[in-house]
Each structure stands twice: as C-alpha cells, then as structure tokens.
Amino acid sequence: MSTNTNTAPDIKAKHRAMWALGDYPSIAADVIAALGPALVEACGIGAGDRVLDVAAGSGNASIPAARLGATVVASDLTPELLDSGRQQAESLGLTLDWREADAEALPFTNDEFDAVISCVGVMFAPHHQESADELVRVLRPGGTLGLINWTPEGFIGQMFATMKPYAPPPPPGAQPPPLWGSEEHVRALLGDRVSEVVARRERLTVDCFDTAEQFRDFFKACYGPTIAVYRSIADEPDRVRALDRELAELGRRHDRGAGTMEWEYLLLTAVKK
Template identity: 75%
Template sequence: MFAPHHQATADELVRVCRPGGTIGLLNWTPEGFIGQMFATMKPYAPPPPPGAQPPPLWGQEEHVRTLLGDRVTDVQAHRRTLRVDAFREPEDFREFFKATYGPTIAVYRSIADDPQRTADLDAALTDLAAGALQDGVMEWEYLLLTARRTG
C-alpha cells in the first residue's frame, strides 16, 4: 500500500507470481476510516515525491484492476470491515497513531516546529476518531482483492 509508484509495484507483483499463482492484496479503502485519516493528514503532510500516488488508491478495486490489467484473471474483490475496540476515547486513538504508525509519525515530524499546526492536526484526528468511535468500537473498511496470474 505504501509503494509510491503503483504501476511499477503491480508490474513486480505480477512478475514474481508464478503463472497460475494467486496475487492477494489487502488495503484500506479511501472511503473507510483509515482512508479518511490519510485525507485528514494530507494538508499537514509534506508533498509526496514526484510521481508518487496516494496509498489509499490500492483500496479502490478499479484502480487495482487497471494496474494488473489483462495479466490476471479471476479477479475477486470484497470490501470488508475490521472491528477495532482498542480505543476508549478519541484521544487514545490519536495518541496511539501519533506514537506508533509510520505515516502519522512522519506527518507530525514534518510540522514539529509549528505548535499551531500540530495542535490543529491533533484536533482534526481527535474529531475524526470521535465521529467513528461508537461505544468503544470503530469499523475500518478494507478491500480484499485476489487475482490469478495468466500464463
């Protein structure tokens, strides 16, 4: 999901999979909670490298189908949700991701010298979690996609 050059990555997935083998991908959807988290962090993040594509695109079925093209058959895609009950309060989510999740850590590091932007991002992530946390539970959507390599 975090490979910035999607087509090159898809090409490599197909290359290393034996003919008739299965490629399996499991990625957060752009519309799901983690995809929304990336959208929330985007205004605070440094610009991506040239040619890089957003990680949540790997969670869009049509995008992945296009990347794999006619080199695969039997594509099956299912949207599912992961039940997360690890956070009692929205701030618990924010602090956990702030301390342990690479993309969130990188964004906070990029604005570390700006207390106002840091506070704004804190508030934005807290608000996002507050909207998703219901009775101590969050549902995070992901795309499970499998395909069989031709040949």
C-alpha cells in the same frame, strides 16, 4: 526501484526511515492482527505452497501462512520491521526467509511463487504500476495474488486525507497509498495479466481504543506516517493543535459506540494467466 527519476533513492530512504519510526509491530499485533489470517484464508494458502509476502512488515500475513506449513519469504524495505517479525516467528518455532527488498524491484525470478500476497503493505510503495508489475512477474501462471488495502473512503484512508494538508508535498510521481483500496485502480494496474478477480469491501472491527484521543495518541506514538507528519510541523504549535483536533474528531465520527470502530478495506484476489 524506479530508474526513471533521480529522486528514487531518496524516496526509498525516506520510506525506510519512516516505517522504522514508532512501533508498527504493535499496530500489527494489537490493532490489525486479524487482517493477515483473513488474507491467507482468502488465498487458500496451505502446506507446501511457496509464498511471497510483499511489504510484509513484521509478518502480519507471513507468519499465519507459515503456521499452515507454507514456505514463506517475507520481504520488506525496512529491516527493523523484519527483525521484529523474525523474533516473533522464532518464538513460535517457525522458520521463514526474511528478506530486505524493494516492492518495485523484487530480487526474485519470474514465476517463482505459488502465491504472492500483501497486507496493507504494497499500497505504500510510491509507484503503483511498478509495484503491480513486480507482483505479477514473480507469481507463477495459475498462482494466486492476494491483496488487502485500506480504501480511500474508510477510516485509514480518511486519516491520510486528514493528515495531507499538514504533510510535506509528496515526491514527484508518488501516488496516494489509498488508491490501492479502489477496485477500479487495482484492476487497471493488473490489466489482462490476471483472471478470476474477486474483490470485496470488508470491515475490520477495532475496539482497543477507549476514546478518540487514545486512538490519536497511539498513532502519534506508533505509526510511522503519523509520526512523520507531526515531525514536519513540530515548530508550528498552532498546526500541531489543529491536527490533534482533526484526528480526534475523525475518531469520534467513526466511533460506533463503546470505543468500537470499523475500518474498511478492499480484499482482492486474482489468478495469474
């Protein structure tokens, strides 16, 4: 956790509460399930590897890694998400270490893991450099770092841009999450501590919403950041209606036909020097 600002504890408490809103595990399981296995495969994770999943949520990448025989620690700031992941893992007969932890102050030793991964997770920690420093610190030399993050230009990045005028101003020092979807930004964060950087933009096909309004209403009910924005304008019905319109329009612009959308993300892997 950042120690250079008096607002840091408040930021973390708000983030923890925000991600406990709604039903993020449904999004992880029903909408973006393919991302976790894609990240695990890109990192070459296999049996016996010691893996840390940072901002793991309900285990979108942790559980696929454990299925391959890796020893997995799934860490997240929000205990409700960890509880959901733990229940899912137990139903599959898998054993993981579910650990409440702050991505900006990980409770692990230097060089502890063979692979450190994060699937649309660490991007939401407010202080990007601190998070990046922690990802590298706990990874052993020669180990693999793997990240999937939504791009600023892609659907989710544009959804955050749509919601921004309706949201309260971010705390001082907090950086926009979609910056993690910029290869240049991530390379700058990691610096010369890594090599063999491979970054490519990929697209997730999403076909579980029949209409743009269905997408909007699902996210209003299930996605913590969207719920938080709507709560902040709940007493302003004109603004609520305006945001309703803009989110539906966003969905329509990205509809490729028959309710199918493609959500762009950055897949980046690197090796610690």
